[in-house]
Amino acid sequence: MADSSYDCVVIGSGPGGYVAAIRAAQLGMKTAVVEKDRVGGRCLNYACIPAKAVLRVADVLSEVRDADDYGIKVPEPEIDFGAVGERRQRVVKTLTGGVSGLFKKNKVDVIESEGALAGAKKIVAGGEEIAANTIVLATGSLKRPIPGVGFGGRVIGTEEAWALTELPRTMAIVGAGASGTEIASAFARLGTDVLLFELLDRVLPTEDADISKAAERGLKRQNMKIHTNTPVQEVQAREGTVRFSYNGEAGEAEWLVIAAGRGPDIEALGLEGAGVRLDASGLVEVDGAMRTSAEGIYAIGDLVHGPALAHKASDEGIIAVEDAAGLDTHPLEYVDIPRATFCTPAVASFGLTETQAREHGHDVVVGKVQYGAVGAGTVYGDRTGLIKIVGESKYGELLGAHIVGSKATELIQELVNVRVLEGGYPEVARIVHGHPTLSEGVMEAARAADGWLIHG
Ligand SMILES: Cc1cc2nc3c(=O)[nH]c(=O)nc-3n(C[C@H](O)[C@H](O)[C@H](O)COP(=O)(O)OP(=O)(O)OC[C@H]3O[C@@H](n4cnc5c(N)ncnc54)[C@H](O)[C@@H]3O)c2cc1C
Numbered sequence: 313m314a315d316s317s318y319d320c321v322v323i324g325s326g327p328g329g330y331v332a333a334i335r336a337a338q339l340g341m342k343t344a345v346v347e348k349d350r351v352g353g354r355c356l357n358y359a360c361i362p363a364k365a366v367l368r369v370a371d372v373l374s375e376v377r378d379a380d381d382y383g384i385k386v387p388e389p390e391i392d393f394g395a396v397g398e399r400r401q402r403v404v405k406t407l408t409g410g411v412s413g414l415f416k417k418n419k420v421d422v423i424e425s426e427g428a429l430a431g432a433k434k435i436v437a438g439g440e441e442i443a444a445n446t447i448v449l450a451t452g453s454l455k456r457p458i459p460g461v462g463f464g465g466r467v468i469g470t471e472e473a474w475a476l477t478e479l480p481r482t483m484a485i486v487g488a489g490a491s492g493t494e495i496a497s498a499f500a501r502l503g504t505d506v507l508l509f510e511l512l513d514r515v516l517p518t519e520d521a522d523i524s525k526a527a528e529r530g531l532k533r534q535n536m537k538i539h540t541n542t543p544v545q546e547v548q549a550r551e552g553t554v555r556f557s558y559n560g561e562a563g564e565a566e567w568l569v570i571a572a573g574r575g576p577d578i579e580a581l582g583l584e585g586a587g588v589r590l591d592a593s594g595l596v597e598v599d600g601a602m603r604t605s606a607e608g609i610y611a612i613g614d615l616v617h618g619p620a621l622a623h624k625a626s627d628e629g630i631i632a633v634e635d636a637a638g639l640d641t642h643p644l645e646y647v648d649i650p651r652a653t654f655c656t657p658a659v660a661s662f663g664l665t666e667t668q669a670r671e672h673g674h675d676v677v678v679g680k681v682q683y684g685a686v687g688a689g690t691v692y693g694d695r696t697g698l699i700k701i702v703g704e705s706k707y708g709e710l711l712g713a714h715i716v717g718s719k720a721t722e723l724i725q726e727l728v729n730v731r732v733l734e735g736g737y738p739e740v741a742r743i744v745h746g747h748p749t750l751s752e753g754v755m756e757a758a759r760a761a762d763g764w765l766i767h768g
Pocket of ligand 1: 323324328347360471580615619621622
């Protein structure tokens, strides 16, 4: 039940909005969240979480298939895709239920409605005007089509791909960024024949070139064909199939998934009337404290500049409401935010690639080791994973780190933490790491950067 006035109203309950609301409530603000769809936002309901739930199934299947290498004989496993979907939904329900529980615990009201700005310090939701001293816009982003190809029928976005209820025999994916690559890696291992297309010259084109190469080698061992430097054209959706052309060839698949970018969900917000300006790229313009051009209105997450990532949205939400509460905040260092792709092999990074570091004029030092350099790589069955540290030679600064292989998405955090705590690769090289762990590989990569690799 909504009241007529709040200290803080957050529009959107994704990882940006729900974290902002809880933090606002912790800071003593009477808080409400306005959500037009499902609590937890797109991240928990349709994107990050369902994606990872299905990828986990593909990972388990890969392990079962590799069991022979470990002396375990198992017959060829069978996939019950209906049960896969049920587990995906259970995971989503558990996590979104958790968010609802946190709202209750923190006395955050939930207003189930579309919300819009309605002049100074006011919003309208469910036909009611609600006054709010602080308003946080956290409405996230929507899929974007590619030129000449609209969504509809068998042409779908990434969220729809993760929600498929039958395992397709064939699938074509446009865009080999994080989302496209995750879909390709999950469905290919589950048995779908996958075609993965990328306009640029490599998969995961924003990652370090060495990492892209290693990821592509791993992906090619799955049930997929990768076409880089390749636009997909002349798309025709038919009954039960999609036809298209690429490189002068004709292609056909049960589904064509467009994973080529997203745009901010701002249509319904009434930004212009409220004096909220957009920046040159059409995102909501904000300063380092997430303040928009209109007093008392903040914007966070996929609505604003920076990588479109859930954890980035959450941190921005905390900054916004802490600023509103009069606390000292610091702008996010966007380059230090960890980026993760949960395909197989997994990819994670932060900071500058080697090429970027050189372009910025740094005196670059690189430390590279394969997982096979440390005992854990062999014990746990991944010798080809790669850890690459990009440093500045003068003071041992960590400019970036790039990992491809098992647990990459967990391993990256150590290096992010060291950087944020103002340590460098010489410190990582001398921190005692447990044995046998893959994190010893991180230590060895730091030693390689520092010029004294032990194992290699
Ligand atoms: C397939 C896929 C997989 C992804 N995987 C990852 C991942 O593994 N890790 C990661 O960090 N990021 C991932 N992302 C990105 C991540 O989902 C987004 O960065 C994140 O969801 C942004 O959070 P948000 O709070 O800004 O918005 P969202 O999660 O988009 O939530 C916004 C909410 O606002 C609501 N809303 C919109 N307009 C209104 C309105 N006018 N009134 C009321 N409510 C409104 C929407 O219904 C929605 O619930 C993925 C994205 C996709 C598409």
